[in-house]
Amino acid sequence: MARGKIKPKLPQSSDDPRVSVKLTVNGEEVTREVSVRMLLSDFLRHELGLTGTHVGCEHGICGACTIVMDGKAARSCLTFAVQASGREIRTIESLADPDGTLHPLQQAFQDCHGLQCGYCTPGMIMNILSHLESDTEIDLSDAGVREILAGNLCRCTGYQNIISAVRRAADHMAPKAGQE
């Protein structure tokens, strides 16, 4: 495109049928019109601008897109936005304090060097969080933590430091839970 040339007429949208969705994301109620086939991952990232949730495989294996839906870890790449209607979603953006102070789990990742490129990290953290916050007691043995992580691929770290981070976070979060 050079200046002085008439701009081509380009389409603005597809002719996908659209549907209204209403859900709670990070405590805030949102209503949007979306294509019926829009993935929840795309909805969060491109409709709401919450790009912290990453997409690694779009076939439910790598876990990069993991979010917490109604308290349980879920793959946002295998979920349609319409399926999330009426649900309560939490993404990585909800963890840190408004002033940027990291959540204990995030802090543990930094302290233990549990991330390198950081692409798998949000999904990893949301998955771990769903375990740490669940009512079921979690097994913090080496094998137990590895089992918790077994739905998330990381290509950089070799996992060892992530395992340390899970234990460290569990230590930090446990007394808090006791006080409640």
Place this chain on the structure above:
Amino acid sequence: MSTRLFGARIKRNIDPQLLRGEGSFIDDIPLAQALHVAFVRSPFARARINSIDISAAVAHPGVAAVYTCDNVGALDIEMPLLIPHSSMHDARTQRPLARDDVYYVGQTVAMIVAVDRYTAEDAAALVDVDYDPRDVEVDLEKAILDGAPLVHDTHEQNIAAHFVQVSGYPDSAIAQAEHVTKIRVQVDRSTAAPMECRAVAAQFDEVTGELTVWDGTQAPISVRGGLASIFKLDEDKVRVIAPNVGGGFGQKVLLFYPDELLVPMAAMQLGRPVKYIEDRRENFVGSSQERTQIHFMELYAKKTGEVIALRDSFLHDTGAFIPYGIAVAQVASTSIAGPYRIPNIWVEFKAIYTPTVPVTPYRGCGRPQACFAIERAMDQLADELGLDRFEIRRRNLIADHEFPYDREGLIFADGLKVSLDSGQYHKALAMMEERLDAPSFASAQAKARAEGKHLGLGLAFYVEGTGLGPYEGGHVRIHPITGKVYVNTGLTSQGQGHDTVFAQIAADQLGVKPEDVILVEGDTKAFDWGVATFASRAAVVSGNAIHKSAMIVRRKALQAAANMLEADVGDVELKDGAAWVKGTDRKVPLSAVATATNPLRYAFNEAAQAATQFAPASRHDGPSLDEGEHPGLEATDYYSPPCATWAYGVHGALIEVDPELCSVTIRKYVCIHDCGNMINPMIVEGQVMGGIAQGLGGAMYERIEFDETGNMLNANFVDFLVPYATEIPDVEILHLETPSPLNALGVKGVGEAGCIAVGAVVASGVEDALKALGGGKFRHTPITPSMIHAALDAA
């Protein structure tokens, strides 16, 4: 000066941003009204294209444009051969969109640009391509036989390159040998599988005429060079940015992938931002891979086990094209003798075209294959001579006093000599022997066997030429407003923590906190001298360049501060973000020093008043800046290594094999490695551990499978098994630090180190575990349960 930061386990500057989900990966960057790309890809490994009908795709609602080779103008070309070399003739590279022929399943044939990716994929399915499929041969050893179907009619026997290198006098040494070991080993194809697939976005600003390209590349400066050349744009009008990149491992150093050219073209033509976000399947079938090599190695030894000559002839699978030249094979061939003296070497390779995804470096780049060959051969030699595996290595390792140890005649992948510069190989081996309690392993093994368990000891040594040239630069500036230090270099980061290690280097010189050093790299508008991130070179090459620049800035800061403090320069020190008169509380903040060294007319803030023309300290007897003097506290310098600096290490493992399940369990894994002086041991360990995990993938799980028609059978994470946490054992990492004599910081690279030896360790351990069952030899990775089953079946 405060405590030295070099060598400290400093937490990473970049982490909080990534942890909060505030990274800026390419698809995170909001581009208003962006259009999205999908490709039509060849379903055939080799075919003639009779016709392409795009009419239905063009008419599809939401489609902005459809491109084939016929309407891409200047892009209807064979893309550049990046590293020319005399061993290739008429080297073949890919066209952005196929013309007449396709050469592998996944090759790009047409490009759809539409309002969203969903629509673009719909339209891609509407493109009707009429193919005339041809015969193919995917098997490397069959592809070189006379009469095998050719990938390119121009290349008989599918030979893309043939190269022989010789060091010493192998013929005469061979004549004196008392024992010969011959071995055939094979490493299969894998892929980098970065968690973020490749991505390119482009935006053309028609007002300024500037093309901005966000590219998850490891080499933005070269990408810009290519874009400016092909589109005939002024370099200043092309800006290439590699923002946060979700892993690279070599796959992202190749340029150009078709999308890297086509996406900017479409953005310029259509006047809207255009994005291509590769999906996982496309990463498997469209982004480069590496590893398949078959080595035929012969070790010529004395009865003592001293190896006096090595002959190795290997086949290297280069896939359908050879855009990166012979780099992978060349690294393998020059690393072939590993850490051993072996003074006489004859090494030959043939790079073979196969109708598969092109092959370019993947973390390790030929080193894992070379290591697998020499280490398996050493084990076999030990076995044949009745020597212990540690002993055969002790008798051949280069001794400390023999460094630098040159392999005359071998030329490394940087065009420079192979000179193993320093190390403590014997000490490393002794440490491993101790950590694995090797002397008592035989009895432990016997005891386990008595309990029905099959335990083996795996061992492998590796060397790694790192820190390749040609050069990198460092630009360092102390900002007059904040006093923060800004550092630029021409690299990109895909998780290595450059922003922290380079901060440590600069902060040591300038007396600031590492978090007050801001690194900006991967942006051609910030710094555009340099090469790329590859070959474990960032710490060595950019690290030393930044060190040199920071030292210049330090000198300038000390001199200027001495003037301001009316002190002798020798009495001034930099610490805590200020210049101090030593032993006193007299100080001036670095921001003020930076401001004062920048003669001003306008007092835009309080500090600036001191630098204006009528301020007490200003000169009135001549120019504010002397001839040759520059304003501010700033410097740019470069480092160009004389040759690669060689890191090394030894890995050992205790491995249990269950002969019923044919499963392999790693009971203990120890890595002893030496990358010279460590800038940040925490980051070094992270790099090594990640490399080991990737190595374990290649050793036991990851193999790209093609059927005989060249279709990839496992182009997804369900079938291509990247290890989860459940597959990776705890690893004990121990350090040796032998400073590199080649650079001021004494550092060597570490990025690829971890992955190199793992295949050899696992094979050696599995073989040892199954010895008593007559399990035979393991000379082929990945070692799968079926392979173990077959070996036990044959016993």
